[in-house]
Amino acid sequence: MTQCRFAIDGMMCASCAQTVEKATQGVAGVKEANVNLTAEQMQVDFDPEVTPVSDIEAAVKAAGYGATAMATTAHFDIEGMMCASCAQTVEKAVKNLQGTLAVDVNLAAEEMRVVFDNFSLDVANIEAAVKDAGYGAHEQNAAGDEAATDVAAKAEARKQNAVQSLKIRFIWSAILTIPLLYVSMGHMLGAWLPDFLMPMTHPTTFAIVQLLLAIPVMVLNRAYYQVGFKTLLKGHPNMDSLVAVGTTAAFLYSLVNTYFIMFQGAAFHDQLYYEAAVTILTLITLGRYFELKAKYKTGSAITALMDLAPKTALVQVGEDFVETPVKDIQVSDLIMIKPGASIPVDGTVISGTSSVDEAMLTGESMPVTKRAKAPVIGGTINQTGQLIMQADKVGSHTALAQIINLVRDAQATKAPIARLADKIAGIFVPTIMVIATLSALAWLISGQSLSFVLTIFVSVLVIACPCALGLATPTAIMVGTGRGAANGILVKNGAALESASQLNTVVFDKTGTLTEGKPVVTDWWTAPGFEATEVQTLTASLEASSEHPLAQAIVADAKAKDLNLQSVTAFDAKPGFGIQGNVDKHMLHVGNRKLLTDLDVTVSKAAEAQGNLAQAGKTVMYVVLDGQLAGIVAVADQVKPSSAATVAELQKMGLNVVMLTGDNAQTAQAIAKQLGEIQVVSDVLPEDKVAVIKDLQAQGQKVGMVGDGVNDAPALAQADIGFAIGNGTDVAIESADVVLMHEDLSCVPTAIDLSKHTIKNIKENLFWAFAYNILGIPFAMGLLYLLGGPLLNPMIAGLAMSFSSVSVVLNALRLRRYQPKQLQANTIESSEPAGLNAQ
Numbered sequence: 001m002t003q004c005r006f007a008i009d010g011m012m013c014a015s016c017a018q019t020v021e022k023a024t025q026g027v028a029g030v031k032e033a034n035v036n037l038t039a040e041q042m043q044v045d046f047d048p049e050v051t052p053v054s055d056i057e058a059a060v061k062a063a064g065y066g067a068t069a070m071a072t073t074a075h076f077d078i079e080g081m082m083c084a085s086c087a088q089t090v091e092k093a094v095k096n097l098q099g100t101l102a103v104d105v106n107l108a109a110e111e112m113r114v115v116f117d118n119f120s121l122d123v124a125n126i127e128a129a130v131k132d133a134g135y136g137a138h139e140q141n142a143a144g145d146e147a148a149t150d151v152a153a154k155a156e157a158r159k160q161n162a163v164q165s166l167k168i169r170f171i172w173s174a175i176l177t178i179p180l181l182y183v184s185m186g187h188m189l190g191a192w193l194p195d196f197l198m199p200m201t202h203p204t205t206f207a208i209v210q211l212l213l214a215i216p217v218m219v220l221n222r223a224y225y226q227v228g229f230k231t232l233l234k235g236h237p238n239m240d241s242l243v244a245v246g247t248t249a250a251f252l253y254s255l256v257n258t259y260f261i262m263f264q265g266a267a268f269h270d271q272l273y274y275e276a277a278v279t280i281l282t283l284i285t286l287g288r289y290f291e292l293k294a295k296y297k298t299g300s301a302i303t304a305l306m307d308l309a310p311k312t313a314l315v316q317v318g319e320d321f322v323e324t325p326v327k328d329i330q331v332s333d334l335i336m337i338k339p340g341a342s343i344p345v346d347g348t349v350i351s352g353t354s355s356v357d358e359a360m361l362t363g364e365s366m367p368v369t370k371r372a373k374a375p376v377i378g379g380t381i382n383q384t385g386q387l388i389m390q391a392d393k394v395g396s397h398t399a400l401a402q403i404i405n406l407v408r409d410a411q412a413t414k415a416p417i418a419r420l421a422d423k424i425a426g427i428f429v430p431t432i433m434v435i436a437t438l439s440a441l442a443w444l445i446s447g448q449s450l451s452f453v454l455t456i457f458v459s460v461l462v463i464a465c466p467c468a469l470g471l472a473t474p475t476a477i478m479v480g481t482g483r484g485a486a487n488g489i490l491v492k493n494g495a496a497l498e499s500a501s502q503l504n505t506v507v508f509d510k511t512g513t514l515t516e517g518k519p520v521v522t523d524w525w526t527a528p529g530f531e532a533t534e535v536q537t538l539t540a541s542l543e544a545s546s547e548h549p550l551a552q553a554i555v556a557d558a559k560a561k562d563l564n565l566q567s568v569t570a571f572d573a574k575p576g577f578g579i580q581g582n583v584d585k586h587m588l589h590v591g592n593r594k595l596l597t598d599l600d601v602t603v604s605k606a607a608e609a610q611g612n613l614a615q616a617g618k619t620v621m622y623v624v625l626d627g628q629l630a631g632i633v634a635v636a637d638q639v640k641p642s643s644a645a646t647v648a649e650l651q652k653m654g655l656n657v658v659m660l661t662g663d664n665a666q667t668a669q670a671i672a673k674q675l676g677e678i679q680v681v682s683d684v685l686p687e688d689k690v691a692v693i694k695d696l697q698a699q700g701q702k703v704g705m706v707g708d709g710v711n712d713a714p715a716l717a718q719a720d721i722g723f724a725i726g727n728g729t730d731v732a733i734e735s736a737d738v739v740l741m742h743e744d745l746s747c748v749p750t751a752i753d754l755s756k757h758t759i760k761n762i763k764e765n766l767f768w769a770f771a772y773n774i775l776g777i778p779f780a781m782g783l784l785y786l787l788g789g790p791l792l793n794p795m796i797a798g799l800a801m802s803f804s805s806v807s808v809v810l811n812a813l814r815l816r817r818y819q820p821k822q823l824q825a826n827t828i829e830s831s832e833p834a835g836l837n838a839q
Contacts, residue, residue, distance in 0.1 A: 001031055003099050004053060004117040006042045008035065009066030016065065023063035027055055042067070048101050053115075071101055074123055075408065076112040077158065078105065079136030080227050082288070083239035084421065084470025085429045086135065089231065093133035097121055108474035108809075110159075112137065113409065134231040159292075166289040173217050173282040177275075180213040184275040207258040210274040214251065217278040221285060237429045239467055243284060245433070246461035250277040250794065253454050271451055273458075273794075280462055280798035287802020291467070294809040305404050305485065308379035313337075313344035329394050337376075337387040345378040346393035346400075354385035406490050406739070410481040415494035417762055418473035421769070428469065432777070436460035439781040455791060459780035463797035467805040468772060472765035475812035480758030483818050488726070488741035489751045496737035500721045500755035502702045506650055506748065507693065507715075509707035510661035510671060513725060514745070515637040517708075519550055521557035522618055523634035525609040533563070535631040538583045539590055539623050541565040546579055550619065550635050578621070589624040596622055596629070606632050617663070617670025639674050646745040647675045649821065653749060656701070660684055660692060660715075686711030693718045706748055723748055750820035761815055765808045772804045 011017055017035040020042060024033035029050030035042045044056060053069045060067035081087055087105040090112060094103045099120025104113045114126055123139050130137035183206070186193055199206040218225075228244030231237050250273040257271045314321040316334040326344045329335070334350065337343055343356070355367035358380045367383055370376055376389055379400040395401065440457040444450075477494045484491050491497050508514050526532040540558030543551035545568050558565060571581035577598060578591015589595060596603055601624055603610060609632055613620050618634040647657050657678045661668050668682035681692055693715050696703045705712070705719035713735040716722030724736030725743060740747040776797075785791045 001045055001047055002097075002101065002117075003043060003045055003120045004056075004101055005070045005119050006044065006056065006060070006067045007070055008040050008042050008060065009068075011035070011037055011040060011065060013037075019063050020060055020065055020067075023059045024056055027051055027059045030056065041070070053101055069101070070117065070119065071115050072118040073113065073115050074126070075140040076114065076126070076130070076137045077140055078110050078112050078130065079138075081105075081107055081110055081135060082227070083107070083429075083467040085236070085238040086231075086240075087470055089133050089236040089238065090130055090135055090137075092236075093129045094126055097125060097129055100126075106474045106478075107470040108478055111140075111408075132234075133236065134227060134234055163289065163292050166285060166292055169220055170282065170285045170289050173220050173278070173285055176213050176217050176220075177278050177282045180210055180217075180278060181275050183213070184210055184272065203261050207261050207272060210272060211255070211258055214254075214274040214278045217281055218247070218251065221281040224281065224284075237433065239429065241429060242432060242461040242464060243280065246436075246458040246794070247277040247280055249454060250274075250280075250458050253450070273451075273454065276458065276794045279795040280458075283795065283798045284462075284802050287799070287806060291471075291802070291805045291809055294806060294813060304482075305379070305400065305407065308342060309400055310342040310344050327395070329391050331391055331394055333391045335389050335391060337382045337389060339382060339384055339386060341382055343376050343378055343380050343382060343389070345391045346398045347376055347378075347389040347391045349374045349376060350388045350390050352385055352387040354387050355383045357381040357383055403485065403490060406492060407481055407485050410477070410491050410493050410497075415473055415477060415498040415759070415762065417498055417759065417766075418494070421469045421472060421766055424469060428464070432461065432464040435777065435781070443782060452791070455794060456780070456782055458794040459792045459797040460777060462794055463776045463780045463792070463801050464773060467801075468769035468808045469766075471805055471808050471812075472769050473762050475809050476758050476761040476765060476815065479812050479815040480754060480761070480818075483815055484751065484754055487747070487750060487754075487820055488744075489747050489754065490726075490739040490741065491751070491755075492737050492739070496721055497755050498759055499702070500704065500738065500752050501759040503655060503704045503721060503752060505656045505658060505696055505701040506704045506706065506752075507658040507660055507696070507719070508745075509689070509705075509712050509715075510659055510663065510668070511637060512708045513706055513712075514643045514659060514675065515639050515671070517637065519553040519619070519635045519637050521553055521633060522636045522638070523613060523632075525606060525613075525632040525634075527605055527628070527630050530625070530630045532631075535623055535625070536561070536633075537563045537565065538586060538588055538625065539631070539633060541583045542568055542571070542579060542581050542588050542590055544568070545571045545581065546573065550621065551579075553635050554633060587626055590621055590633075592621065596624070599624055599627070601627070601629050603629065605629060614666070615670065617667035639671060640743065640745060642743075642745045644675050646748055647678055649746070649749040650752075651676065651678075653752065655752070658692075658696070660689060662686070687714075689715035690718045704748075704752070706745070723751065746820070753821070754818060757818055758815060761812060765811055768811070769804070769808060772800075776800060776804075 008020055011020065014037060017037045021033045021035050024030055024042065024044055027046075029047040031045040031047075033042055033044045042060075046056065053071065057067045057069065078090055081090065084107060087107040091103050091105045094100055094112070094114055097116075099117040100114065101117065102113075102115040106112070112130075116126070127137045127139070183193070183197055196202050196205050197209060224240045225244045225248070228238065228240035228242075232241040232245070254272045254274045254277070309326065311326060312323050313326050313329060314336040315324040315329060316322075316336070317324075321336045329345055335344060335347070337354075339354070349370050349372055351372055353369070353371040356370050356376060357367050358377060370387065375392075376387070377400070378393075378398040393399070396405075436457050439460055440453045443456050444453045473494070477497060480497060481491050491500070511517055524532065524536060526535050536558060540554050540563060543554040544565055555565075566584050569582045571579070573579050574591070574595070577595040578589060580587070580589045582588070589599060593603070601622075603622070606622075606629060610620055613632070613634045616634075616636075618636040621633050621635065622629060623631040623633065650657050657676075659668065659672055659675070659678055659680050661671070661680070661682050662684055663671070663682055665680075665682045668680045672678055672680045684692060689712065693703055693705060697718075697720070703719045704721040704723060705715050706723040706725070707713075707716055708725035712724075716724060716735040721738060722736035723738045723740060726739050726741040738751050740751070780792050780797055782791060
């Protein structure tokens with residue numbers, strides 16, 4: 001059980017408070033709920049494993065009120081974790097704290113994300129709990145509101161130091177282990193040894209030299225013993241415990257035999273296992289060095305994003321531009337961006353024109369032209385011209401910092417597929433210790449020597465590998481989310497990554513998602529006897545006095561054609577009909593079919609053109625000049641260039657595609673015709689979008705929803721996976737599980753395909769991790785020896801254990817080679833009616 005406080009909206013009286021309490025107590029997993037009407041807060045005792053915070057918020061909302069968890073999210077660097085058992089121990093220690101709502105420990109990144117009620121719990125308590133469990137925890141932003149790039153830079157430096165430290169430790173261990181192996185085993189292989197080291201003639205020297213070479217290696221690798229025995233004594237042993245117990249047993253057995261050799265003259269020189277103990281330590285250190293080095297490559301996406309941000313920038317001070325640390329830039333500062341330089345923060349161009357490469361943040365390969373008033377994003381690269389920009393967002397508020405935080409959050413979470421591995425990891429090490437002990441006792445009872453029994457005991461302890469189990473999921477998630485970020489796809493968590501791989505239906509909002517979201521002029525038809533340019537100029541001149549979106553589209557079309565607009569007098573808007581006014585001594589009317597009826601103007605001359613345009617789903621407006629029909633202008637919301645290819649690719653992947661629109665059936669079908677054979681749901685009000693998603697889910701469909709507007713947010717939240725277009729509204733992005741950083745819809749099939757590849761990689765990792773242990777442990781127990789085969793050498797067991805983890809990480813790194821498919825734009829048949837002057 002834990003506690004959490006919620007801010008409650010909408011309560012007016014004691015009856016409201018009772019309603020909220022009753023609604024909350026009716027949620028499974030809730031033990032008690034107490035509402036404070038005056039403070040407009042509620043304290044809830046509940047089991048977060050049974051009831052997520054979102055369920056409580058939803059229950060209060062269903063009762064007619066609002067509830068928001070008063071929770072804090074903190075990220076911690078964790079020291080001392082070596083295997084899945086370590087991650088489980090840290091997770092369990094923090095979960096048991098009163099006020100903890102959610103904990104995710106990422107073994108691969110050596111990080112922990114904690115969501116907690118800051119009324120019941122604070123950072124110091126969390127760090128103390130982790131320390132008491134035998135590990136170290138340090139809040140990542142303890143120094144204040146640091147930019148995500150600064151946090152990532154410090155984490156990167158820490159990881160590089162850890163890799164370097166392991167490298168040095170291995171080198172010195174190897175320098176001592178190689179001569180020890182030569183001394184202990186050289187004579188058996190016929191290698192030369194000086195007479196004073198020969199075990200038959202000088203057994204005491206033979207033993208003491210091995211002891212003197214072994215002790216420094218064990219001191220160098222003392223971390224295994226410090227952590228291993230500490231966690232063992234606390235009742236939650238980890239991989240270090242297995243190594244510590246196994247090598248200590250081999251060392252102590254050898255030490256006792258050394259005593260007998262030195263003081264009792266016993267011929268125990270063949271009962272020394274110093275070389276086994278230190279070789280295991282050295283090989284495991286080598287394996288961890290490779291593992292750590294490979295593991296940090298899985299987080300290279302964050303490193304790449306972090307490297308985009310320059311450390312300094314040219315900031316205006318007085319009349320000059322002075323090189324200034326980026327962390328010191330303030331909002332409203334003016335910054336000079338030279339060609340080839342990275343843009344330091346988010347802002348607006350004040351002067352200059354240039355092309356900016358935004359590929360690393362949006363995945364968009366084509367440079368974007370920037371001129372005065374254009375927004376620029378920190379981390380993008382100025383290519384050609386010099387720009388002067390004003391800083392609008394700095395530090396942790398920049399898009400780059402928020403993207404890094406989003407990627408870090410995603411990499412800190414777990415996919416549901418990891419649950420089985422987590423459950424096994426929680427009991428793995430104690431089980432291995434029991435198996436090792438029982439195996440040794442069984443062989444001892446069968447009459448085998450202590451030397452044989454020790455070999456079995458150490459081999460079973462050392463070959464067991466919870467590391468591979470613990471790394472199987474987070475490494476793949478880190479690489480998968482990283483590849484997504486590099487292609488402009490931000491996945492918010494591991495659960496979303498897994499759910500995206502299971503989708504079988506994708507629903508698109510039409511306006512602003514499949515289409516550009518703004519009307520444009522598509523066709524002009526000019527009646528016989530009228531000149532096209534004159535009709536277009538007069539029409540645009542009149543429409544310039546209107547603020548209607550369709551009018552703006554006509555004016556924009558005229559400006560694109562460099563038409564000279566004229567002044568208008570006697571302008572009048574007739575709601576439901578159109579507009580009118582005097583232009584260049586002409587009486588001009590522009591409007592709909594009802595306007596023609598009102599003016600008693602016949603449409604017979606334009607009937608064919610009008611029919612074709614309407615059938616194509618376009619909005620038709622009529623131009624009446626001095627009482628005669630002079631022309632028709634058609635306006636439509638154009639389908640995005642990538643939409644048809646995206647729909648085709650999703651269908652090729654076996655997904656059902658649905659278009660959701662508020663348009664009438666005729667217009668909707670006209671748009672759908674340009675996209676291919678897709679299901680259309682038309683005449684849908686914004687508030688009905690959720691119902692459509694629910695209906696599809698009720699049919700057993702796993703539904704993904706793609707949208708960009710405020711009215712899409714509820715549907716994005718209801719869908720199994722919500723995809724938000726990155727240039728959409730903040731509320732849509734907040735409600736979605738996946739954020740697409742640019743408008744190219746090809747990111748949707750890429751996101752789904754990447755999720756499938758990532759989950760496949762996780763399954764491969766888990767298979768090999770389980771298979772390794774299923775095959776390796778019986779071998780170490782002596783199964784092959786029973787069948788007449790060899791006995792597993794503990795040194796070989798140590799080598800196999802180390803490289804099983806490395807193999808899992810290397811398999812995950814294969815995802816770094818993932819490339820999105822290049823979609824071929826579908827050829828769309830022209831819907832231009834015959835006889836139109838399309839311009």
